[in-house]
Amino acid sequence: MAAITHPLHSLTLTSKSPTPRFKTKPFPKLQISASNKPISGRKLRVAVIGGGPAGSSAAETLASGGIETYLFERSPTGAKPCGGAIPLCMLDEFSIPPELIDRKVTHMKIISPSNLTVDFGKTLKPNEHISMVRREVLDSYLRSRAESNGAVLLKGLVTHLDIPNHPNQPYIIHYTVNNTIKYLPVDAVIGADGANSRVAKSIDAGDYTCAIAFQERIKLPDDKMQYYHNLAEMYVGNDVSPDFYAWVFPKCDHVAVGTGTVTSKPKIKSLQKAIRSRVLPKIAGGTVIKVEAHPIPEHPRPVRVRGRVALVGDAAGYVTKCSGEGIYFAAKSGRMCGEGIVKASEGGEKMIEESDLKREYLKQWDSEYVNMFRCLDLLQHVFYGSNAARESLVELCGDEYVQRMTFESYLYKKLANGDRWEDLKMGWNTIGSLMRCKIVGKGMEGFDPSVVARFGL
Structure with missing residues (x-):
């Protein structure tokens, strides 16, 4: 599909002068209601920055839920370097x-x-x-599906985000298409623009x-x-x-x-x-x-929601330690954030605020996944610190109970139902293996062997 030039506003870059000059028009007015008040004459307008699994899933959910949705992707033909493994549950959950x-x-x-x-x-x-999967294939499909559900795909580079000084002011998206600088005022923003997120920098979300x-x-x-x-x-x-x-x-x-x-x-x-x-x-x-x-x-950002801006996927830091898995969590966080906005705005009819995003998105995400991320962080600390520890890790992976628990957790993204006796034996085997590798010590502080496989090695 050809790039879309949105009629709201544009700046034209003139190239004759060494110092770029711009032809400008006044920003179009976007009347923003007070928080949680009905919006008159239109729907809630949301910009999603980044067209990977996180952004596309967010945009599809928003558009399907009645939100006026704009999905920005700078390079639709590009492909993120990625192992490309996705769990079995994602096929049904995201209709792949x-x-x-x-x-x-x-x-x-x-x-x-x-x-x-x-x-x-x-x-x-x-x-x-x-x-x-190949990311260029998966990402293209998810973007197209978001478009078919009503999201407007804008093939341009978002350069920065203007933060409003007053609750009744819009966020202003600055982006370029074919050397033309354009603006888009929106009510809320979802940053799905990867580890080097410009949206995260705009809201001072902190480093990781x-x-x-x-x-x-x-x-x-x-x-x-x-x-x-x-x-x-x-x-x-x-x-x-x-x-x-x-x-x-x-x-x-x-x-x-x-x-x-x-x-x-x-x-x-x-x-x-x-x-x-x-x-x-x-x-x-x-x-x-x-x-x-x-x-x-390597870990979530210090700030994932500020004002009416939320971060998802890599921009939020949702990649697991040990396995480095990120595709499922990107798509899941994008969908959960989109669902939270649809719910809080009652299908785009009401304005949202920071507390809505924290309640309907962050609280839901953390309650479901924070323990998994912490566990895998600890496992990486214990097992990836030395060659002796890695020998122990591989030795443990030969245990069929460890394998079953690991795959049940990985494939279906839920805590596997284990056997207490087998958990106890696995704990002793873990400690025994670590002792043989001479790494029992400070690295084991806070380590519970019974959870080694429950979240996936």
Whole structure:
């Protein structure tokens, strides 16, 4: 679809002068009712900045719920570097059509620093798998669906956001399309513009630690691609990442080989070289078709709601430790935020305020997921701190009970129903493994082994 030029307001950039000059018109008036009062003659107007899973899910929910919705995406043909794994529950929950799925992973291998290899997935049922997608395919589909439900897609770069000085003033979105600067006044904003969110900066949402993910897409000869037909591999070790893991994930006609780190970002290329070296026999003869890198948040931002602005997805910091999973949580947070706005505004008929976003979005999100994020943060601290700890992690992953609990939690995004006796045995096995690896100590403070697998390793 061609870019849409919205009639509300525009500035035209003249290029003859070294110092850019602009032709301007007065801002159109947007009458904003007092908080929670009915809006006269129109619907609540919301801008969603960022057209990934978080933004598209928010925009679809808003538009379907009667909100006047504008979805901004700067690069619709681009693709975020991403492993591309999504849990089974997301297919039904977000109505993901099967043709978007490149591969159905039913086997995983976890390889330790000493090359101890554990088959992870022995407890999967016949109908269970991990779906692998390409982000450019998934994101494009979700944006199109948001459009079909009434959201207006604006293919432009949002440069900054003007914050109102008075409750009855609008937020002003500044964006560029084909060297033309435009403005859009709105009642509320959802920032879904990634780890380097400009929306977050506009509302002074605070900083957070970011990892960097580096990935190469490699097209393999047919015989080697067959090996990865339904297999994903995870490698741990100081050589490939001092604080995370490296991966080989199958895509439609190629594999994604990558790694990530927080503490050694300047060394990311050497870490990528190391993972290529470890998997060299399996990818020999392959051709690199794309190289990608992207920041990944390590924890939620200090502020996720301010005024009538809410952050979702990577902009809010919703990426789990240990696994680095973010697609499901991005889409889920976008939908939950959209639902909260629809509910608080009574289908776009009333103005909303900060307390509405905190009550209907943040409170709901935190009650459902905050413990999961804290648990995975602790697990990463315990198991990714040294090669000895990683050996222990891989050893534990060989336990079928750990595997079953992990996959039940990951695939369905809910606390798995465990067996108390098995939980107790798992706890003793965890402590025993850590003792053998000589890492029981300060890293174990606050650690409850019975929850190791319940939220997914």
